[in-house]
Amino acid sequence: MTKLITLCLILAFSTTAYAQEKGSVLIQNATVITVTNGDLEETDVLIRDGVIREIGKDLNAPRGVETVDATGKFVMPGIIDAHSHLNGVDINEARNPVTAEVTMEESVDPNEVGIYHALAGGATTIHLMHGSANVIGGQGETLKLRYGVSQEEMKFENAKRTIKFALGENPTRVHGQGNGVQPRTRMGVEQVVRGHFDEALDYKRKREAYLEAKAQYDRRGRGTPPVPVAENLRYEVLNDIIEGEIFVHCHSYRADEILMLMRVFNDYGIENYTFQHANEAFKVANELAKNGAMTSVFSDWWAYKFEVYYSTAYNASILNANGVVNSINSDNDQLLRTLNHEAAKVVRYGDTSVNDAIKMITLHPAIQLGIDDRVGSIEEGKHGDVVVWDGHPLSIYSKAEMTFVDGTKYFDLANDPDDMRIQINPGTDFDDGSNFRKIVDNRDEDACIQDTFILLQDQAQTHAHN
Amino acid sequence: MKKLNIFAVIVTLLFGLNATAEAQITDKPEFGKFAITGATIHTVTNGTIESGIILIDGEEIAFVGENARITNEYTRIDASGKHVYPGFIDGWSGLGLVEISAVPVTVDNAELGQFNPHMYAFTAFNPHSASIPVTRVSGVTTVLSHPSSGSIAGKAAVMDLWGYSPDSMAVKKSGALVMNLPSSSGGGWWDDRSEEEIKKQYEQNLKEINDFLDKARFYDQMMKEYESDPSDKTKPDYDPRMEAMREVLAGDVPVVISVNDEKEILDAIDWIKDNDDMNFIFEGVREGWRVAEEIAETGVPVLTTTLYTPSRDYDNYQRPYQNPGLMAQAGVKVAVVSDDIENSRNTPFEAGYAATYGMGVEEALKAVTIYPAEIFGVADRLGSLEAGKQANLFIADGDPFEPMTNIEQVFIKGYKIPMVSRHIQLYQEFLDRDAVNE
Numbered sequence: 001m002t003k004l005i006t007l008c009l010i011l012a013f014s015t016t017a018y019a020q021e022k023g024s025v026l027i028q029n030a031t032v033i034t035v036t037n038g039d040l041e042e043t044d045v046l047i048r049d050g051v052i053r054e055i056g057k058d059l060n061a062p063r064g065v066e067t068v069d070a071t072g073k074f075v076m077p078g079i080i081d082a083h084s085h086l087n088g089v090d091i092n093e094a095r096n097p098v099t100a101e102v103t104m105e106e107s108v109d110p111n112e113v114g115i116y117h118a119l120a121g122g123a124t125t126i127h128l129m130h131g132s133a134n135v136i137g138g139q140g141e142t143l144k145l146r147y148g149v150s151q152e153e154m155k156f157e158n159a160k161r162t163i164k165f166a167l168g169e170n171p172t173r174v175h176g177q178g179n180g181v182q183p184r185t186r187m188g189v190e191q192v193v194r195g196h197f198d199e200a201l202d203y204k205r206k207r208e209a210y211l212e213a214k215a216q217y218d219r220r221g222r223g224t225p226p227v228p229v230a231e232n233l234r235y236e237v238l239n240d241i242i243e244g245e246i247f248v249h250c251h252s253y254r255a256d257e258i259l260m261l262m263r264v265f266n267d268y269g270i271e272n273y274t275f276q277h278a279n280e281a282f283k284v285a286n287e288l289a290k291n292g293a294m295t296s297v298f299s300d301w302w303a304y305k306f307e308v309y310y311s312t313a314y315n316a317s318i319l320n321a322n323g324v325v326n327s328i329n330s331d332n333d334q335l336l337r338t339l340n341h342e343a344a345k346v347v348r349y350g351d352t353s354v355n356d357a358i359k360m361i362t363l364h365p366a367i368q369l370g371i372d373d374r375v376g377s378i379e380e381g382k383h384g385d386v387v388v389w390d391g392h393p394l395s396i397y398s399k400a401e402m403t404f405v406d407g408t409k410y411f412d413l414a415n416d417p418d419d420m421r422i423q424i425n426p427g428t429d430f431d432d433g434s435n436f437r438k439i440v441d442n443r444d445e446d447a448c449i450q451d452t453f454i455l456l457q458d459q460a461q462t463h464a465h466n
Numbered sequence: 467m468k469k470l471n472i473f474a475v476i477v478t479l480l481f482g483l484n485a486t487a488e489a490q491i492t493d494k495p496e497f498g499k500f501a502i503t504g505a506t507i508h509t510v511t512n513g514t515i516e517s518g519i520i521l522i523d524g525e526e527i528a529f530v531g532e533n534a535r536i537t538n539e540y541t542r543i544d545a546s547g548k549h550v551y552p553g554f555i556d557g558w559s560g561l562g563l564v565e566i567s568a569v570p571v572t573v574d575n576a577e578l579g580q581f582n583p584h585m586y587a588f589t590a591f592n593p594h595s596a597s598i599p600v601t602r603v604s605g606v607t608t609v610l611s612h613p614s615s616g617s618i619a620g621k622a623a624v625m626d627l628w629g630y631s632p633d634s635m636a637v638k639k640s641g642a643l644v645m646n647l648p649s650s651s652g653g654g655w656w657d658d659r660s661e662e663e664i665k666k667q668y669e670q671n672l673k674e675i676n677d678f679l680d681k682a683r684f685y686d687q688m689m690k691e692y693e694s695d696p697s698d699k700t701k702p703d704y705d706p707r708m709e710a711m712r713e714v715l716a717g718d719v720p721v722v723i724s725v726n727d728e729k730e731i732l733d734a735i736d737w738i739k740d741n742d743d744m745n746f747i748f749e750g751v752r753e754g755w756r757v758a759e760e761i762a763e764t765g766v767p768v769l770t771t772t773l774y775t776p777s778r779d780y781d782n783y784q785r786p787y788q789n790p791g792l793m794a795q796a797g798v799k800v801a802v803v804s805d806d807i808e809n810s811r812n813t814p815f816e817a818g819y820a821a822t823y824g825m826g827v828e829e830a831l832k833a834v835t836i837y838p839a840e841i842f843g844v845a846d847r848l849g850s851l852e853a854g855k856q857a858n859l860f861i862a863d864g865d866p867f868e869p870m871t872n873i874e875q876v877f878i879k880g881y882k883i884p885m886v887s888r889h890i891q892l893y894q895e896f897l898d899r900d901a902v903n904e
Contacts, residue, residue, distance in 0.1 A: 117775060117783040169568075282896045302889075303597060303808035305568035314893035321897060334775050337783070341815065344869035350893065354870075396818035396867050419780040 022050025023407030026061040027388060030070035035077055035355065035363050035377040045075055047384030050406035055380060068388065068402065076358065076393050077378050078124025078385035078403065079339045082249070082296040082365035083276050083329035085129060086336060087112035092131035093138055097175045097183060098196050100163060100237040102138030104128050108151045111423040114333050115147045119411040121337035122387040122400040125156060127369055129276075130164040132251035133174040135183060135192040137164035139237065140249065142369050144385070144405050148422055160370025163241060164276075165193070165250035167257040168307050190260050197268050200238035207231070241270060247370055248273035249296070253307040255283035262291050274368040276329070279311035285322035294368050295319050296327040298335075299342040300349070316360060317350020327365040328357075344394035354394060493884035495628070499523050500882065501536040504546030505861065510835045511850040520550060522857040525880040530851050543875070545861050551831075552851050553607025553858035553878065554866070556813040557838035558722075558749055558769045558803035561601060561609045562591035562625060567807065576615035581678050584710035585620030587611045588639045591632045597808040599887035602627035604811035605860040605873040608637060608848060610803075610838070612644050612722070617675050619644040621710070622722065624842050626858065628878035640719045641842050642747060643711075647737060648672055651729045672737070679741065682711035720745040720841070722769070726752045727777065735764055747841055750805075752777045755789045758796035767799035767841045772819040773812075784823055790833065791824030801838040802830065818867030830867070856880070 025047050032040040032055065044059040045052060061067045085091050087109040093102045108128060118126070124145050130138030142159035167189050176184025183189045206229045213226035240246045248265075252258050252275045265273060274294040275281055279302060281288060281295045288295060300313040312318075319326040328343050330336035343357040366376030375383050384407035391398035403411035500522040507518040509530060521529040521540065536542065565572035574590035591611055601609070612622035622642045629635035648671035650664070659667070685708035692699050713719045721744050725734045731751060738746050748754075749769040754761055761768065772787050790800045802817040804810045813834055821830035839849025847856045857880040864871035876883045 113779045114775065120783045282892065283899070285896070286899060300809060300812070303566055306566055309566055309596070310888075310892070312889040312892035312896075314889055314897075318893060318897050334773055337775070338773065338819075341869050347870045348872060349889070350897075394870055396815060396869060397822045399822070416782065418782040420783075421779050 023384065023404065023409065024048045024050075024062070024065045025384070025404060025407055025409070026059060026065055026067045027070050027075055027386070028059075028067055030073050030075040030388065032378055033074060033076040033355075033358060033393070034379065035359055036379060037377075038355075045378060045386065047386070047404065047407035050384050050408070052378060052380055052382050052384050052386075055378060070388050073401065074389040074392055074398075075378065076122070076387050076389060077362045077376055078387055078405065079122045079361045080125040080127075080327075080365040080369070080371075080376060081118075081123055081330050081336050081339060081361075082127045082274065082327045082368050083129055083331045084126040084333075084336060085131070085331070086114050086118060086126055086333055087143075088128055092133040094131070094133035094174055095179070097134050097171060097181065097192050098136040098234065099130075099134050099138055100136050100196075100241075101233040102130065104130055104138060104141040105155075106151070108141060108143065108154060110147075110149060110151050110154050111421075113421050114336075115145050116411070116420040117333070118336045119145050119147060119403045119405075120400060120413075120416070122340055122389070122393065122403060123336055124385040124387070124403060124405050125366075125369075125371070125375060126336070127162065127249070127365070129162075129249065132164065132166035132170040134164075135166060135171045135175075135189050136196060136238070137166060139163045139246070142371065145410065146405055146408075147410050147420075156369075156371060160272075161240070161246040162249055162369065163237070163246050165248050165252075165261070167250060167252040167261060168254060169305060170251065186254075186257055186260070189257070190264060193261070193264055194267075196234075196238055197242065197264075200235040200242070203229070203232055203235040204239050207235075242268050244271060247368070249276050249368070250274070251276045253277055253279045253311075255280040258284055258293075259287060262287065262293055266291070272370070274327075277308075277331070279308040279315060281324070281326075282312060282315045282318035285319050285324055288319070289323040294325040294327075294364075296329045296365065296368060298331070299328050299345040313345065313349040316346045317352045320346075320352050320356055320360075321350070325364050325367055326360055327368055328360040329365070340389075340393045340398070341396060344396075347394065357394065493886055495884060496541070496882040497524070497880060499528075499540045500543055500877075501534075501540040502543045502545050502550060502861065503536070504544055505548045505550045507851060508549060508551045508831065509851040510552055510831060511852060517546070518550075520851065520859070522877065522880055525856055527851060527853055527855050527857045527859075529853050543861070547863075548874065549862050549864065549866070550851065550859055551605070551862065551866055552835045552849060553860060553876070554605050554813055554817075554834045555801075555838040555848065556601075556606050556609040556804045556806075556810045556834075557801040557841065558771075558805050559609040559611055559810040560614070560807035561597055561627075561810050562593070562595050562611045563587055563613065564807045565592065565595055565597070575613050577613065577620065578615075580616045580674065581618045581707060582613075582616055582620045583618050583643055583682075583714065584706040585613055586623065586639060587613050587621060587641075588623040588625075588632050588636055591623060591625055591635070593630055593632060593635055596888045597810070598627050600808065600889050601810045602876055602878065602883060603873060603885050603887050603890065604814070605862065605866055605876060606804075606811055606813050607858040607860070607876060607878045609810055610641050610842060612642070614644060614646075614724075617646055617648075617671065618678070619646065621719070624844055626878050628881050628883055637844050637847065638842060640713060642720045642722045643714045644722050644724075645675075646724055647675070647730070647734055649727075649730050650733055651727055679711075682708050683715060683743070685709075686712050686715050715743055717743065717745050720747050720843075722747045722749050724749045726750040728753045728756045731757050732760065735760055735766075738764065738766070749803075751793070752786065752789065754798070755785060755792035758793045758798060761793060762797035767801065767837070768793055769801050769803045769838075769841070771803060771805045772816045772823075787819045787823035790820040790830075791826070794825055794829055794833075799837055799841065800825075800829075800833050801841055802833040803838070814866045815869055818869075821867055827867070 027045045032043040046054040046059050089107040093099045129140045140162040142156040143154045144156050210229040276296050278295045302308045302311040339361045343361045346352045346357040363376035366372035388402040389398050401413045502520040507515040519534045563575040577585045610622050613620035621640050624638040624641040625635045648668045650668045688702045725731045746766045751768045751770045774786050776785050794800045804813040817830045817834045821827045836849035839845040857877050859877050861875040
């Protein structure tokens with residue numbers, strides 16, 4: 001056992017050593033699911049220095065480039081999950097309805113073994129999100145699943161900045177019910193958003209006026225110095241949203257709250273946004289399409305709370321048929337391992353084509369994260385984030401055999417040691433079973449309401465006293 | 467006035483909630499005589515028949531085979547190129563007991579109290595749950611709906627998913643007694659008890675269970691003696707809890723014990739040795755592969771799932787998917803279940819994972835049909851396509867383990883079920899929302 005651990009450690013560290021290098025590989029004779037250009041039979045994909053250089057037949061391997069015989073196999077772009085909390089250290093800063101200044105950037109655990117499990121399910125990129133406790137939550141971080149590197153090296157370079165918003169039951173429960181502050185209702189949620197945008201705009205006006213006056217004063221070196229307007233990170237971030245520098249990903253379920261936020265965003269000129277979960281998005285597919293709003297939904301989760309009771313597993317198909325750019329997400333470490341089959345369910349539930357279903361776990365989440373110029377399809381010039389499957393990836397009988405990120409192989413079914421931990425925690429990882437992870441999969445809680453238990457406990461106690 | 471308002475609100479609320487639980491469908495089922503022809507028939511117990519015939523007569527399957535005379539009274543269903551399977555059985559579900567898990571007034575699976583053998587899932591099973599049509603149109607035609615709280619949660623019921631009352635839906639009112647043994651390995655990272663406390667509480671809790679069972683045995687003995695010869699005896703006082711234990715102690719109703727980690731499983735194996743007057747089933751069993759031989763030796767069957775993350779960080783990523791197959795290979799009878807409520811419909815995909823990762827398609831198919839039927843003692847009526855069995859079956863355009871396959875027609879107890887559910891109705895209404903009638 002000790003030997004095994006040592007071996008794995010060596011293996012893990014050797015991965016670390018090479019992590020920074022962009023890999024090269026020639027995958028030969030596969031059915032290539034390009035996503036944007038159909039399925040190409042008996043085709044090769046050449047990745048050099050992390051980038052897809054060539055797609056074609058009978059390509060020659062440049063000297064020193066490893067080849068993979070994928071005869072009878074399928075190659076698909078790596079799966080992208082637009083909603084994950086996989087390796088977040090903390091998820092919710094839940095003591096204020098607006099925490100735009102908070103970010104997941106420093107809340108990334110690069111050693112989470114779930115990263116490897118996700119790679120084994122064919123995933124290569126996740127959107128690590130703040131939770132849904134707050135109306136305006138923290139900023140997200142888009143990560144490449146380079147397992148065995150540092151926090152910093154996991155980041156998807158130059159990905160679009162994102163932020164989490166949340167409507168409905170979660171913020172009204174955590175803040176209205178739990179903290180006794182607005183919002184307690186969906187009415188309140190709207191005003192929290194509008195109020196903070198207005199304050200942010202006022203702040204910007206005052207701050208700019210001050211900075212100008214300050215500059216003038218500094219230049220002249222005489223007169224009265226202007227009264228300072230302190231820099232406020234929260235308002236800075238809100239202004240970045242209004243100016244389109246940050247994509248909003250909004251936890252939402254009901255059709256009415258989705259319409260509300262689109263109205264608000266139209267008033268402030270905010271354009272790039274995705275409704276997350278959005279179980280009732282199908283009811284307002286027309287309005288979403290008209291506004292260019294996007295959605296990222298579960299394939300079939302419903303009925304675990306009231307706001308998802310009137311929903312349907314046909315949501316994704318209805319959205320797709322009505323021209324809404326939709327992705328299928330996991331919001332769950334297990335579903336992240338099997339997103340290919342979550343996409344397959346979209347084919348069952350409605351008239352969605354196989355390729356459109358695959359788009360929902362590749363190109364569409366890439367669009368929603370502002371990285372579709374680099375990942376999400378197999379095209380020359382895009383990143384070498386690809387997965388070799390032993391059968392059609394939407395079949396229940398198919399397994400991912402190899403997962404490449406930037407042309408580097410991070411998962412290989414033929415070389416898959418049991419223990420893939422990087423960091424072993426003597427406090428929790430011992431052998432007698434006490435570490436058994438009794439998964440808190442209470443469906444009445446979203447995964448993204450993590451870290452708010454204390455607040456809800458407070459609430460339960462308060463109720464007990466009333 | 468204010469009072470009146472509150473009254474109005476309450477009435478509205480009650481009415482509103484009732485409305486949400488109202489039956490979903492307006493189409494009526496068909497019932498009578500059906501001949502399904504041309505399909506590949508997956509009998510489960512007697513192999514596969516290419517281009518076979520199934521005759522349904524009333525509630526029962528009248529014939530399964532290659533050739534049969536089909537008289538005019540039969541409604542013919544051409545299923546050429548399609549596949550027919552026995553209805554899948556989800557052997558561990560909260561369906562019918564929980565409508566919306568986050569809304570406590572709709573949650574009826576957890577009664578207060580430590581020992582509730584006299585609580586029947588059957589009683590609280592809501593035949594009009596919106597989740598029932600959603601489940602059955604996916605080919606899951608029968609579930610074990612179980613309560614879950616305390617040391618003895620109550621009795622789970624085997625329920626068909628068609629009907630307008632628990633009475634007409636129940637295959638078996640007392641499907642199993644649901645029991646939770648204490649865990650000697652603590653509750654995980656949030657469990658802040660010391661090891662001593664854990665041990666003390668474990669022993670205390672186990673003693674309470676043993677005492678309860680001894681009392682139940684004594685009651686049963688007393689009643690038996692009185693029943694065999696009441697003369698000159700005072701009838702013992704009736705106790706509903708004790709009474710509910712009698713069919714369990716007689717070995718007629720199996721006891722489901724939820725266990726997951728290695729130690730829990732081994733503790734349970736030890737414990738059942740001292741309680742061999744009862745029949746047992748293990749549920750959960752996520753680390754069953756670690757002690758598969760030990761489980762096999764007991765002969766206790768298992769209800770388990772596949773779609774979860776590995777129980778320990780140092781386990782191979784495939785273990786949850788492999789677990790049913792590894793136990794089956796060791797000789798354990800394994801039923802694959804959903805352990806879900808509103809998504810009980812995903813039972814076939816749980817089985818698909820088991821099939822892919824070592825169990826094989828044939829065994830995985832049994833794990834959602836004949837094995838759960840045998841485990842709950844209803845295999846004389848359910849679990850395979852055989853003449854004389856209840857007509858629970860479905861027609862699919864492909865392999866039902868594949869998420870892309872469509873389930874085209876479901877029969878339950880001979881009823882040709884309208885293929886309608888909330889999910890389908892919302893699809894029909896909203897695919898082209900703003901269309902108007904010409």
